Amino acid sequence: MSSHILVNKIENLSSEKVDHPTAAVPARPRAWLAVLTLWQREVVRFLRQRNRIVGALGSPVVFWLLIGSGLGRSFQPPGSTVPISYLEYFFPGTLVMILLFTAIFSTISVIEDRREGFLQAVLVSPAPRWSIVMGKIMGGTTLAWMQGLLFCLLAPLSGIDLTLGRFAELVGIIFIISFGMTGLGFLVAWPMDSTQGFHAIMNLFLIPLWMLSGALFPAAGAPSIIRWIMLANPVTYAVSAVRSVFYDDMAAVAGGGLPGGAVSLVVSVLFALAMFAACVLLANRPGPGVQARGGGKHR
Amino acid sequence: MSSTENPIRVEHLSHHYGRRQALVDVSFDVPAGKIFALLGPNGGGKTTLFKILCTSMVPNGEAAILPASDMKAGKMPALQTGRATICGYDVLTDPHAVRCCLGVVFQHPSLDGKLTVRENLRHQGHLYGLSGARLEARIDEMLARFRVADRAGDRVETLSGGLARRVDLAKGLLHAPRVLLLDEPSTGLDPHARWELWQLLDACRRQDNLTILMTTHFMDEADRCDCVGIIDGGRLVAVGSPAELKAQIAGECLHLQSDDPDGLTHGLKERFSLSPAIVGGTVRIEHPSAHELIPKIVEAFPDRITAVSLSRPTLEEVFMRHTGRRFEDAA
Numbered sequence: 001m002s003s004h005i006l007v008n009k010i011e012n013l014s015s016e017k018v019d020h021p022t023a024a025v026p027a028r029p030r031a032w033l034a035v036l037t038l039w040q041r042e043v044v045r046f047l048r049q050r051n052r053i054v055g056a057l058g059s060p061v062v063f064w065l066l067i068g069s070g071l072g073r074s075f076q077p078p079g080s081t082v083p084i085s086y087l088e089y090f091f092p093g094t095l096v097m098i099l100l101f102t103a104i105f106s107t108i109s110v111i112e113d114r115r116e117g118f119l120q121a122v123l124v125s126p127a128p129r130w131s132i133v134m135g136k137i138m139g140g141t142t143l144a145w146m147q148g149l150l151f152c153l154l155a156p157l158s159g160i161d162l163t164l165g166r167f168a169e170l171v172g173i174i175f176i177i178s179f180g181m182t183g184l185g186f187l188v189a190w191p192m193d194s195t196q197g198f199h200a201i202m203n204l205f206l207i208p209l210w211m212l213s214g215a216l217f218p219a220a221g222a223p224s225i226i227r228w229i230m231l232a233n234p235v236t237y238a239v240s241a242v243r244s245v246f247y248d249d250m251a252a253v254a255g256g257g258l259p260g261g262a263v264s265l266v267v268s269v270l271f272a273l274a275m276f277a278a279c280v281l282l283a284n285r286p287g288p289g290v291q292a293r294g295g296g297k298h299r
Numbered sequence: 300m301s302s303t304e305n306p307i308r309v310e311h312l313s314h315h316y317g318r319r320q321a322l323v324d325v326s327f328d329v330p331a332g333k334i335f336a337l338l339g340p341n342g343g344g345k346t347t348l349f350k351i352l353c354t355s356m357v358p359n360g361e362a363a364i365l366p367a368s369d370m371k372a373g374k375m376p377a378l379q380t381g382r383a384t385i386c387g388y389d390v391l392t393d394p395h396a397v398r399c400c401l402g403v404v405f406q407h408p409s410l411d412g413k414l415t416v417r418e419n420l421r422h423q424g425h426l427y428g429l430s431g432a433r434l435e436a437r438i439d440e441m442l443a444r445f446r447v448a449d450r451a452g453d454r455v456e457t458l459s460g461g462l463a464r465r466v467d468l469a470k471g472l473l474h475a476p477r478v479l480l481l482d483e484p485s486t487g488l489d490p491h492a493r494w495e496l497w498q499l500l501d502a503c504r505r506q507d508n509l510t511i512l513m514t515t516h517f518m519d520e521a522d523r524c525d526c527v528g529i530i531d532g533g534r535l536v537a538v539g540s541p542a543e544l545k546a547q548i549a550g551e552c553l554h555l556q557s558d559d560p561d562g563l564t565h566g567l568k569e570r571f572s573l574s575p576a577i578v579g580g581t582v583r584i585e586h587p588s589a590h591e592l593i594p595k596i597v598e599a600f601p602d603r604i605t606a607v608s609l610s611r612p613t614l615e616e617v618f619m620r621h622t623g624r625r626f627e628d629a630a
Contacts, residue, residue, distance in 0.1 A: 029399065029427055030428045037422045037425035040422075041411065041418075044414065116407075119409075120355065121471075124355055125398060125423075125427060126398040
């Protein structure tokens with residue numbers, strides 16, 4: 001281990017001249033350096049906890065294969081003119097589910113950071129709050145983005161014609177969707193002090209959002225109340241943004257009632273920006289966000 | 300900041316959570332290069348003061364939301380009057396400047412267990428704007444100084460409590476702050492680790508003229524500091540060096556246990572013109588030569604006294620003198 005030898009050398013050097021500490025003048029805080037370092041930490045932590053990869057990528061793939069091949073050709077979206085297997089219809093929805101799961105689960109680490117004490121030190125550092133939020137969200141976004149792209153490689157299995165050009169489009173679109181989803185997870189996780197609470201919100205709120213997004217069934221043919229919820233649901237636009245990449249005429253394949261590709265992309269970008277702004281506002285607010293577990297322990 | 304101003308100043312600081320007053324008109328200064336101990340029972344206000352000083356207690360205009368641990372009590376406004384400055388910067392109006400010159404070590408290590416010692420320090424350096432070769436050199440210096448260089452590549456979750464505390468201290472001092480705040484630094488440390496921690500803190504103070512404020516509920520820890528502030532019920536009841544505080548006690552302290560402390564107190568006032576006080580159920584007397592009083596008192600009240608103890612002035616006695624309670628009863 002050459003690094004150990006180096007460390008020992010420096011130790012010997014510094015013990016000789018211990019009266020003259022280096023770096024006595026602190027540097028000025030640099031916001032983007034803080035973003036980068038927190039971003040890197042998220043990715044490193046993820047790679048050191050391998051079971052998280054299986055959890056986020058594995059179960060949606062199994063859902064997709066079982067439900068998709070089980071329903072097979074017994075599914076025909078209303079208004080579609082081209083026959084489609086359910087495996088193919090369900091593919092964009094599964095992709096968004098992977099993004100949602102990875103993004104949301106990566107923000108659970110906000111709660112862990114608070115409980116384990118890491119966050120309290122970050123919050124008393126001079127790094128601006130927006131950079132802390134940005135670092136955290138970029139970390140989760142990167143994880144979701146990479147897993148989403150990995151899953152895209154399975155698209156040809158469902159019969160989708162995945163060209164290089166389409167994949168390139170997905171690189172950008174999946175990033176935008178991941179950023180918005182991670183922001184949503186951050187908003188939910190920041191005020192919480194237990195992961196149990198997070199799971200409750202996840203089951204009651206986020207999974208229904210995903211179900212009513214066109215991931216499982218198209219809007220056409222659903223009762224009008226459901227159609228309205230679907231149109232108000234940001235996840236709908238994420239699913240449509242992905243689906244529109246795969247087809248020249250999305251409605252002909254996936255049925256009507258879903259927003260078009262351009263609208264979906266614009267809504268997804270706006271959603272991502274809105275989530276980031278809301279996260280920064282939340283993190284700047286004094287209160288539980290500023291508070292670490294500190295004094296609560298011995299009460 | 301001017302060179303003459305004290306690095307930590309607290310002036311008439313009061314803090315309320317709703318109707319409960321956590322701090323009442325607290326004022327004290329810590330001169331450069333001194334170690335100040337905030338000694339008090341849990342719930343006495345020292346955690347609130349610590350949070351205010353490390354900029355994590357921010358009243359939001361007229362109201363702030365309580366810490367998550369206090370949420371049961373509902374959302375009550377947190378109000379603050381008076382001011383606290385670190386290196387001349389107000390913790391409320393200029394938290395950014397305060398954070399730049401402040402190092403904080405929390406009661407529970409703020410380290411990421413999944414990362415190595417060096418990675419933890421590197422992230423910390425980046426948050427404070429240090430990077431590259433300068434940062435690595437500084438990390439090496441701090442690892443050597445806190446004698447954790449041989450564990451630099453190990454994940455923090457594999458370290459013992461004492462080692463993690465040292466890494467946390469290295470992390471808190473990485474950006475060479477002028478002021479260090481420590482919250483209950485001895486928590487969870489064995490006697491040897493505590494002794495080591497003290498050697499390191501003392502060295503930092505001497506070498507870098509570091510100003511240190513720590514909260515503690517250990518008398519012996521407070522006794523080693525240059526200055527002690529005793530805080531109870533949100534009030535700073537006494538401030539001074541341990542020697543000054545102990546000198547407030549005239550001579551020695553006598554504690555008499557009795558089945559009838561009120562009657563005994565009354566008798567002592569009448570027969571010996573003493574001014575005893577009842578503290579935690581025992582009768583307490585301060586007297587220049589209390590040991591000479593023992594035979595006289597025991598003879599005068601043979602059936603009223605069950606036990607007698609004599610003590611030299613300690614911080615424990617100082618606490619009793621100012622609060623009328625035993626420290627352990629207060630906690």
